[in-house]
Each structure stands twice: as structure tokens, then as C-alpha cells.
Amino acid sequence: xxxVTRIPAFKDNYIWLLRKGATATVVDPGDARPVLDVLERExxxxxxxxxxxxxxxxxxxxxxxxxxHSAEVFGPAAESIAGISKPLRGGDTVSIAPCDxxxxxxxxxxxxxxxxxxxxxxxxxxxDTLFAGGCGRLFEGTAAQMADSLARLxxxxxDTAVYCAHEYTQANLRFALAVEPGNRRLQSRFEEVAATLAxxxxxxxxxxxxxxxxxxxxxxxxxxxxxxSPQQSACGAR
Numbered sequence: 001x002x003x004v005t006r007i008p009a010f011k012d013n014y015i016w017l018l019r020k021g022a023t024a025t026v027v028d029p030g031d032a033r034p035v036l037d038v039l040e041r042e043x044x045x046x047x048x049x050x051x052x053x054x055x056x057x058x059x060x061x062x063x064x065x066x067x068x069h070s071a072e073v074f075g076p077a078a079e080s081i082a083g084i085s086k087p088l089r090g091g092d093t094v095s096i097a098p099c100d101x102x103x104x105x106x107x108x109x110x111x112x113x114x115x116x117x118x119x120x121x122x123x124x125x126x127x128d129t130l131f132a133g134g135c136g137r138l139f140e141g142t143a144a145q146m147a148d149s150l151a152r153l154x155x156x157x158x159d160t161a162v163y164c165a166h167e168y169t170q171a172n173l174r175f176a177l178a179v180e181p182g183n184r185r186l187q188s189r190f191e192e193v194a195a196t197l198a199x200x201x202x203x204x205x206x207x208x209x210x211x212x213x214x215x216x217x218x219x220x221x222x223x224x225x226x227x228x229s230p231q232q233s234a235c236g237a238r
Contacts, residue, residue: 004123026046048099053111074088103119133189
């Protein structure tokens with residue numbers, strides 16, 4: 001089983017590094033420099049790069065990584081991203097033997113039309129589709145598409161570990177409290193996150209993010225079952 005490490009980037013991005021032994025795979029490297037620093041410091045070789053969608057803060061570091069490492073690049077076939085060697089669509093499978101990785105590819109249009117997520121070994125790498133307490137802003141897709149994508153993710157096992165690509169937890173929970181001001185569990189979670197962020201410098205709130213917990217906390221999960229329409233849910237998107 002691979003080990004997952006968070007690499008902070010830009011103002012609030014998460015780049016995820018999956019390692020087994022001396023081999024690594026990275027997810028959504030918008031910036032090559034912090035990834036190269038970790039690879040060099042830890043003595044790791046880069047085997048593969050996984051991209052969820054075309055926005056620059058998720059794939060802008062690919063060229064810089066390929067300049068120093070020979071790696072396969074997986075990404076959405078429906079989007080134009082330089083450097084992709086293995087284009088993917090929903091229903092495909094990704095196998096990266098050196099890191100003991102086998103992921104199911106899930107099509108999750110909404111934030112962008114070709115957005116994909118990777119699920120396997122109890123882990124979900126969902127880019128800008130699902131965040132702790134919220135979902136992604138609609139740049140290209142429709143609210144209905146996002147609702148369908150969230151429904152696909154909601155069908156995953158309750159103990160799925162969610163690895164999203166930005167630290168938006170506090171802002172998302174603030175929106176959720178505006179929708180449900182009487183939700184005591186939301187208020188408690190908001191206070192916990194605020195304290196964690198204060199201690200961790202802005203990159204610590206999502207360490208315990210699991211699908212079951214976020215479903216119970218976020219109104220975004222309850223489209224169709226709790227009186228929230230896809231349009232209302234999208235208002236809190238990042």
C-alpha cells in the first residue's frame with residue numbers, strides 16, 4: 001500500500017504525493033518546484049503523474065517534472081493538457097505497479113467538463129469536484145452535472161479518505177452554516193477547523209476528511225433528499 005503525503009503549493013493548493021519505497025506518483029502538480037524539492041530530499045524517483053483537469057494550478061508543473069524525471073502522465077482525454085501520455089475516461093483503470101496503485105477513473109464533470117477523479121485502495125483524489133464541506137465552482141459544467149458527479153462520489157464507501165486539491169474547509173463550512181445555522185455539528189466542526197488552521201499555518205484542516213463525515217456535514221450532499229436543489233448547492237462552490 002502506498003503512503004500519501006501532502007505538498008502545499010501556491011496559496012491554498014494541495015499536491016498529493018503517493019509513495020511506496022523509493023518510487024512516487026504525484027496528483028495535480030500545479031507547480032513543479034515543491035514536488036522536485038520533496039523528491040530530492042527524500043531520494044524518490046517519479047514514476048507517474050495523475051491530472052484531474054486542465055486548470056493551470058493542477059497541471060502547470062508537468063513540464064518541469066518531466067524535464068527531470070521520466071514519468072507517465074495520466075489525465076482526462078476530453079481536455080487539452082500538454083504532456084499527457086495516457087488519456088483517460090470514466091470507467092478506465094489506472095495501474096502503476098511501482099507504487100502499488102490501481103485506481104478506478106470516475107467522470108465528474110461540473111467544475112470543468114472533462115474533470116475526472118481517481119478512486120482506489122480506499123482513497124479518492126477528486127481535484128476540484130469535492131472539498132471538505134463543499135464542492136467545486138462551476139466554470140464549464142452545469143449545476144445538474146455537478147449534482148450527478150457528487151452523487152457518484154456519494155456512492156463510494158463511507159470510510160473513503162478524500163484528498164481534494166484546495167484548502168477551502170473554513171469558507172465552505174461558513175457557507176454551510178449560513179444555510180443551516182442551527183446545525184450544532186456544523187458549528188462544532190467549524191470551530192475545530194478554525195483552531196486547526198490557526199495551529200497549522202493554513203494547511204491542516206483536511207487531514208481527517210472522509211466521505212461519511214463530509215456527507216453528514218455538508219448540505220451539498222443532500223441534493224434531492226433534504227430539500228436542497230443543485231442550484232442552491234452550487235452557490236457555495238469554490
